[in-house]
Amino acid sequence: MATETLIQLCILLPACGALFIAASAKFPNLREAVTMGSATGLFCLVAALFMRPEALNLAPIVLAEPLPGLQLQLCLEPLGLLFAGIASLLWLITSVYTIGYMRGNKENNQTRLYICFALALASTMGIALSGNLITLFLFYEMLTLSTYPLVTHNQDHDAVSGGRYYLGILISTSVGLLLPAIIWTWHLTGTTTFTAGGILAGNIDPSLVVLLLLLYAFGIGKAALMPIHRWLPEAMVAPTPVSALLHAVAVVKAGVFCMVKIILYIFGPQLLITTGSNSILIGLASFTIISASIIALRQDNLKRRLAYSTISQLSYITLAVAILTPHSITAAVVHITAHAFGKITLFFAAGAIYTAAHKTKVSELNGIGQRMPWTMSAFAIASLSMIGLPPAAGFISKWYLLQGALSINSGPIIAVLLLSTLLNTGYFIPIVYAAFFKKEDAPIAHPHGEAPWTMVLALTTTALLTLILFFWPQIPLELAAQLPGVGR
Amino acid sequence: MIHLPIVPVIIPLLAAPLCIIFRSKQLAWSIALAATWTSFCVSILLAIHVVAVGPLSYNIGGWPAPWGITYYIDTLNAFVLLIVSGMSAVVLPYARKSVEMEIDSSTQPYFYSLLLICITGLLGITVTGDAFNMYVFLELSSLSSYALIGMGPRRRALTAAYQYLIMGTIGATFILIGIGLLYSLTGTLNIQDMAVQLRANDILGSGNRTLITAFAFLTVGLSLKLALFPLHLWLPNAYSYAPSVVTIFLAATATKVAIYMLLRFCFGVIGNGTIFQMTLGKIILIPALAAILVASIVAIFQYDIKRMLAYSSVAQIGYMILGISFATTTGLTAGILHMFNHALMKGLLFMVMGAVSYRVGSVYINDFRGLGRKMPWTMAAFVIGGLSLMGVPMTAGFISKWYLIKAALENGWWDVTILILLGSLLAVVYIWRVVETAYFNPSHENEEDIGEAPLSLLIPMWTLVIANIYFGIDTSIPLNLAQQAATLLMEGI
Numbered sequence: 001m002a003t004e005t006l007i008q009l010c011i012l013l014p015a016c017g018a019l020f021i022a023a024s025a026k027f028p029n030l031r032e033a034v035t036m037g038s039a040t041g042l043f044c045l046v047a048a049l050f051m052r053p054e055a056l057n058l059a060p061i062v063l064a065e066p067l068p069g070l071q072l073q074l075c076l077e078p079l080g081l082l083f084a085g086i087a088s089l090l091w092l093i094t095s096v097y098t099i100g101y102m103r104g105n106k107e108n109n110q111t112r113l114y115i116c117f118a119l120a121l122a123s124t125m126g127i128a129l130s131g132n133l134i135t136l137f138l139f140y141e142m143l144t145l146s147t148y149p150l151v152t153h154n155q156d157h158d159a160v161s162g163g164r165y166y167l168g169i170l171i172s173t174s175v176g177l178l179l180p181a182i183i184w185t186w187h188l189t190g191t192t193t194f195t196a197g198g199i200l201a202g203n204i205d206p207s208l209v210v211l212l213l214l215l216y217a218f219g220i221g222k223a224a225l226m227p228i229h230r231w232l233p234e235a236m237v238a239p240t241p242v243s244a245l246l247h248a249v250a251v252v253k254a255g256v257f258c259m260v261k262i263i264l265y266i267f268g269p270q271l272l273i274t275t276g277s278n279s280i281l282i283g284l285a286s287f288t289i290i291s292a293s294i295i296a297l298r299q300d301n302l303k304r305r306l307a308y309s310t311i312s313q314l315s316y317i318t319l320a321v322a323i324l325t326p327h328s329i330t331a332a333v334v335h336i337t338a339h340a341f342g343k344i345t346l347f348f349a350a351g352a353i354y355t356a357a358h359k360t361k362v363s364e365l366n367g368i369g370q371r372m373p374w375t376m377s378a379f380a381i382a383s384l385s386m387i388g389l390p391p392a393a394g395f396i397s398k399w400y401l402l403q404g405a406l407s408i409n410s411g412p413i414i415a416v417l418l419l420s421t422l423l424n425t426g427y428f429i430p431i432v433y434a435a436f437f438k439k440e441d442a443p444i445a446h447p448h449g450e451a452p453w454t455m456v457l458a459l460t461t462t463a464l465l466t467l468i469l470f471f472w473p474q475i476p477l478e479l480a481a482q483l484p485g486v487g488r
Numbered sequence: 489m490i491h492l493p494i495v496p497v498i499i500p501l502l503a504a505p506l507c508i509i510f511r512s513k514q515l516a517w518s519i520a521l522a523a524t525w526t527s528f529c530v531s532i533l534l535a536i537h538v539v540a541v542g543p544l545s546y547n548i549g550g551w552p553a554p555w556g557i558t559y560y561i562d563t564l565n566a567f568v569l570l571i572v573s574g575m576s577a578v579v580l581p582y583a584r585k586s587v588e589m590e591i592d593s594s595t596q597p598y599f600y601s602l603l604l605i606c607i608t609g610l611l612g613i614t615v616t617g618d619a620f621n622m623y624v625f626l627e628l629s630s631l632s633s634y635a636l637i638g639m640g641p642r643r644r645a646l647t648a649a650y651q652y653l654i655m656g657t658i659g660a661t662f663i664l665i666g667i668g669l670l671y672s673l674t675g676t677l678n679i680q681d682m683a684v685q686l687r688a689n690d691i692l693g694s695g696n697r698t699l700i701t702a703f704a705f706l707t708v709g710l711s712l713k714l715a716l717f718p719l720h721l722w723l724p725n726a727y728s729y730a731p732s733v734v735t736i737f738l739a740a741t742a743t744k745v746a747i748y749m750l751l752r753f754c755f756g757v758i759g760n761g762t763i764f765q766m767t768l769g770k771i772i773l774i775p776a777l778a779a780i781l782v783a784s785i786v787a788i789f790q791y792d793i794k795r796m797l798a799y800s801s802v803a804q805i806g807y808m809i810l811g812i813s814f815a816t817t818t819g820l821t822a823g824i825l826h827m828f829n830h831a832l833m834k835g836l837l838f839m840v841m842g843a844v845s846y847r848v849g850s851v852y853i854n855d856f857r858g859l860g861r862k863m864p865w866t867m868a869a870f871v872i873g874g875l876s877l878m879g880v881p882m883t884a885g886f887i888s889k890w891y892l893i894k895a896a897l898e899n900g901w902w903d904v905t906i907l908i909l910l911g912s913l914l915a916v917v918y919i920w921r922v923v924e925t926a927y928f929n930p931s932h933e934n935e936e937d938i939g940e941a942p943l944s945l946l947i948p949m950w951t952l953v954i955a956n957i958y959f960g961i962d963t964s965i966p967l968n969l970a971q972q973a974a975t976l977l978m979e980g981i
Contacts, residue, residue, distance in 0.1 A: 070890075134881075138882060172916070175913055179909065183893055183894070183897065187894075
């Protein structure tokens with residue numbers, strides 16, 4: 001099959017999957033089979049792209065040209081390939097998990113959930129493969145809209161109000177800030193195509209670079225840079241599989257992916273360094289890292305604690321790319337992968353605890369490690385990754401990030417990293433400690449064991465992936481080496 | 489082929505009395521359907537001809553211009569002609585069930601007859617090249633629309649029609665005075681000839697008082713007819729109390745035709761847009777921006793959703809006028825393009841209102857509770873129409889927004905760009921209020937038996953859904969026409 005066809009199929013396959021899921025609504029087993037089939041198919045497609053190094057050097061594929069000079073185009077580049085790989089792999093694992101969760105909790109409207117999942121994945125693939133800002137914006141909005149029914153899945157008052165935050169913040173930032181930024185870029189340069197090294201250099205008044213950068217940074221609400229972060233904790237009203245895939249992987253990673261892509265391919269490292277405007281992004285990201293961690297310390301609801309941890313971890317990626325040294329850009333790329341595997345494990349564990357024990361609060365988890373050893377071990381491994389300790393993947397990204405910070409001799413950045421490591425330890429280790437070493441609260445409401453096996457399988461797989469990535473981090477490292485600003 | 493320009497006007501005009509003669513509602517509907525489809529097909533032929541060959545003139549009764557009445561069709565007319573006849577062709581299949589529900593069966597033949605007269609009037613305004621003839625057609629369409637609005641199912645329709653009658657008449661009188669003054673100045677009623685005379689006698693450059701007065705009257709009169717804020721007061725009542733079909737039809741076509749007249753007089757007759765560029769552009773910029781903001785905010789607080797959409801129409805008219813007020817080729821393209829795209833999306837949204845009121849009986853926000861489950865196709869259509877109204881990419885609405893912003897940036901008007909985007913965000917708020925109610929609020933217990941709207945309502949509705957998406961992806965047809973029309977206007981005939 002031609003590589004171009006493969007790339008287009010990556011978006012078409014989940015979209016068609018959604019149609020077939022809708023058609024098979026009456027037969028739950030068939031419906032789940034279709035979900036699994038599309039997820040497997042998508043993973044194979046992306047894997048095939050990994051096997052073809054020439055895919056990275058293709059000319060852009062033009063899908064449509066709605067307005068003269070304004071094309072919808074797809075183009076594969078290393079970061080997009082990595083993002084597509086992570087998203088498709090984790091969709092497959094999440095599908096296994098979701099089936100267990102949805103059936104275990106006897107949720108309503110399961111068909112709608114699977115349809116929206118598939119559509120969200122199609123949008124994510126679109127974001128990963130988009131060749132210019134317009135295409136990126138299109139799929140970015142599609143991702144927001146297709147995940148809205150997922151966030152409001154429970155249809156109660158909380159869900160609707162969470163959905164309002166979600167849609168309100170994401171749409172208003174994207175239409176109010178990101179779209180003007182894109183149009184401004186287009187107005188200045190006459191193009192929106194992602195070009196290694198940037199398109200803005202020489203086209204923009206250096207004093208305005210900061211303004212445009214801020215428009216992009218806050219316009220990409222999905223990157224959850226403070227103060228545009230409120231939608232993330234609000235979106236935790238969604239069922240856990242949704243939170244896991246979308247709010248630890250697809251949606252938030254789409255946010256930081258856009259951020260990295262715009263910094264490397266639209267601004268270009270050189271322009272940001274010469275104008276010094278990356279320092280403001282470093283400041284914003286550092287602030288977000290610390291304050292989100294402090295807020296996370298005080299959350300008793302497990303999912304909310306994870307949400308604030310996500311906000312903090314996303315800013316690691318923003319911070320890393322804003323430092324703009326080869327090491328730090330590599331750190332950003334590795335951390336996109338490491339955080340995806342780690343955070344999805346944590347969410348999976350939270351969902352497994354909810355399904356088996358009906359517990360949502362951190363303070364209720366005393367002694368749960370004895371009842372759910374697999375779940376809590378996976379949780380512990382993922383926590384290590386979040387803190388950045390070996391033998392988990394988070395260590396590698398933190399290592400590169402520190403090297404990047406050292407190479408520009410920035411004391412404050414190193415201080416931020418150390419402080420946040422302490423804070424991370426502060427909000428993860430007590431959970432692990434309580435689960436394994438504290439006595440279970442008596443009286444026990446209802447004795448329980450592990451969650452359904454599909455869920456346990458999924459979360460142990462992702463925990464294993466975190467370990468594997470520590471020992472074999474070649475794939476993200478090699479892809480990172482091909483990015484502009486890293487190049488050998 | 490030679491008589492083609494008059495066909496779209498004459499067919500509905502001749503069909504109108506037939507509806508009354510036969511006195512059968514079924515037959516009246518069939519006649520109206522046939523007439524609108526013929527008009528639409530001929531309009532397509534005309535548009536193809538105009539694009540391929542160039543402007544078309546047709547002297548009625550063989551009397552040559554400037555003495556006789558001439559029909560003159562260039563790209564701009566052809567485009568508006570397509571909008572009007574196309575929307576009537578989509579509305580008519582929808583009309584049968586909806587009208588049966590809302591209008592007494594003995595008056596139905598009259599209804600179709602009036603609708604055809606209204607269509608005649610609007611198409612007539614579009615094709616004619618004679619200023620007085622244009623006024624006659626304007627009265628024809630206005631009078632029939634007063635009666636059509638008055639046929640609404642609730643008694644408030646009569647007050648709404650009366651209000652529109654008063655304001656519409658003031659508007660029409662102003663237009664007549666404007667045309668009269670232009671006539672006294674140039675001695676001709678032929679629009680082409682008017683432009684030539686104005687230029688030949690160097691009236692343009694000298695700042696002639698009569699000319700300025702004429703244009704003041706024309707602008708105010710037309711602003712009333714096209715419901716430019718703050719002259720829009722008749723519109724919310726008229727749209728909310730009229731029968732569903734009339735609302736769909738008027739929202740999609742009537743205001744567009746008034747905007748066409750504004751373009752024709754201000755750019756066509758005055759030529760080169762000189763006065764426009766100097767003053768008028770700035771004068772109508774403020775009401776246009778106010779319309780976008782104020783009407784959108786007012787729309788958020790409406791409980792009657794039809795009324796909410798009516799206010800949204802006022803805001804959207806603001807966008808069209810905004811595009812025109814830039815007085816650049818891109819701005820005009822944006823304005824003209826938005827006439828087309830707005831017809832598609834507002835036609836669709838009002839069709840949804842018609843379907844909801846067909847099943848539920850009224851369209852207050854509370855009536856939408858649980859409709860997401862009970863009328864899935866109708867509400868899905870509402871969501872897509874709403875997305876188009878917000879200007880989400882891949883819908884027709886995005887294309888107009890894009891061109892408007894492009895035009896604003898070309899003029900370097902950053903503040904206007906921000907207001908355009910703010911308007912989009914306000915649209916998100918008022919549309920999403922309905923979506924939330926439809927999908928998340930549980931339905932009333934006693935209304936469990938509501939089903940999906942009948943197919944004859946759904947098919948036209950989904951035709952427009954597909955059009956909204958299609959013209960968001962492949963814009964070549966409307967964009968080409970709009971661009972050609974804009975270039976033509978900037979050159980001044």
